[in-house]
Amino acid sequence: MNQSIKNRLNNLYHWMMDQYGPQGWWPLLDINKCDQHGTNPTFTGVLTGYHIKNYTYPKTENQRFEICTGAILTQNTAWTNVEHALLNLYNADILSPEKILTASENKLKKLIQPAGYFNRKTIYLKNMAHFFITLNGKTPSREDILTCKGVGNETADSILLYAYREPEFIIDTYTKRILTHLKLCSANADYLTLKEMFQNSFKPDIVLYQEYHALLVELAKRHFSKKPYTFKIDAIN
DNA sequence: AACCAGGACGTGA
């Protein structure tokens, strides 16, 4: 591994942390902030920031499943849309693997409709629910999760890093876009190559991996959303 | 009014 790549990735992390601070991912429903009817909880983060500097989540199996659900729902979809779908599931009281599994497909489709791709994601969610139940609390291997139809590289790593707190670095389109722009990789670099680039540059570190990915998303949303990408980061070059 | 959003899968070459 090229030492300069390692240095630049490290500089990028600290630059983003300086600019944006800890992100406190993964966003979770805050059921302590429901309305007077006990429904419509807010997300940890909509107003007050996510669970910043608290790296003990998920605290329950339901929160763990909520992360798995969100990881599928957010595929190629804006998170705000996913929030609506998750709220629908929560308010319908079926945001658990057992209830997702037994719910009718039509009911599920209607509830997750705002997240888009609802025909596919309904199937994916039921697959995930079944898989989750068979795990019986155990941490799945990356290989095992990938056998789940609807779970590709990024979703698998998101679930492992944020739901199971395993040190698996996530590569998403933002990450690849930023690395390409910084000339740290070619435009056709594949997922595992980029994942290894990060994991060869940093020791396994859940906090670092979680924050790094969240910070890349924040950076991309601010400066790598609309073409042409002209944003320059002096500290990196 | 196009374009994009925290992708994955099936197909054909």
Add this chain to the structure above:
DNA sequence: TCACGTCATGGT
């Protein structure tokens, strides 16, 4: 292996 079409809603 790999490029390409498909899936769907909501915000800018």
